[in-house]
Amino acid sequence: MNAFHSDSTERIIRNLDIVASVGHNDKLMSEGDIFVIYNPSAFRSLMRRITGENREMNVHRINECVKNAQQFVTSTVTEQRVGDDTSLQVQFHCRNQLNLCKQMLESMTNAMEGLDKMQKTYADDAAIVSRLRMIQRSVTDFLSTMQDIQRTHNLPRIQE
Numbered sequence: 001m002n003a004f005h006s007d008s009t010e011r012i013i014r015n016l017d018i019v020a021s022v023g024h025n026d027k028l029m030s031e032g033d034i035f036v037i038y039n040p041s042a043f044r045s046l047m048r049r050i051t052g053e054n055r056e057m058n059v060h061r062i063n064e065c066v067k068n069a070q071q072f073v074t075s076t077v078t079e080q081r082v083g084d085d086t087s088l089q090v091q092f093h094c095r096n097q098l099n100l101c102k103q104m105l106e107s108m109t110n111a112m113e114g115l116d117k118m119q120k121t122y123a124d125d126a127a128i129v130s131r132l133r134m135i136q137r138s139v140t141d142f143l144s145t146m147q148d149i150q151r152t153h154n155l156p157r158i159q160e
Helices: 006-020 044-051 055-079 088-121 126-152
Strands: 027-029 036-038
Touching (some): 006 055
16 A cells, blocks of 8 residues: 555645745745745745745655655556456545545646746746756656656546
8 A cells, every 4th residue: 555644645735835835935935744835025034034944945845745746646556456356445445546646646747837837936047946946847747757657557547
């Protein structure tokens, strides 16, 4: 069975959805389990200094979140055993996991817009912009690979 617990799966989806909601000039705080968006304000810079937040760490945590999402989808898809066990319990578990995969893939897709906006916010920092683009390429490549695998292995449709 998949090594991910529902709490961590929900946290990954939620954090990706928060990344998707980032607007231009918003700042992400990723210090806790759940990401938070800080809208532009006079005290935002002071607050980030107090909490020790910085863009490098936030981008690192976004990358970890994306990698965890990809790992969840990969492990879930590879554990599916079509036809091995037709018990209702196994079928229910498989469908539940595939639904979570679908949510995870949707959240990764939606996060791309937030990553675009973060690139505009940090346009003056070439290293951060480069890392954000690398994350986007990772998501794009992963989604493309998932489509190819679904098509070539006749897997249940989990991605639109």
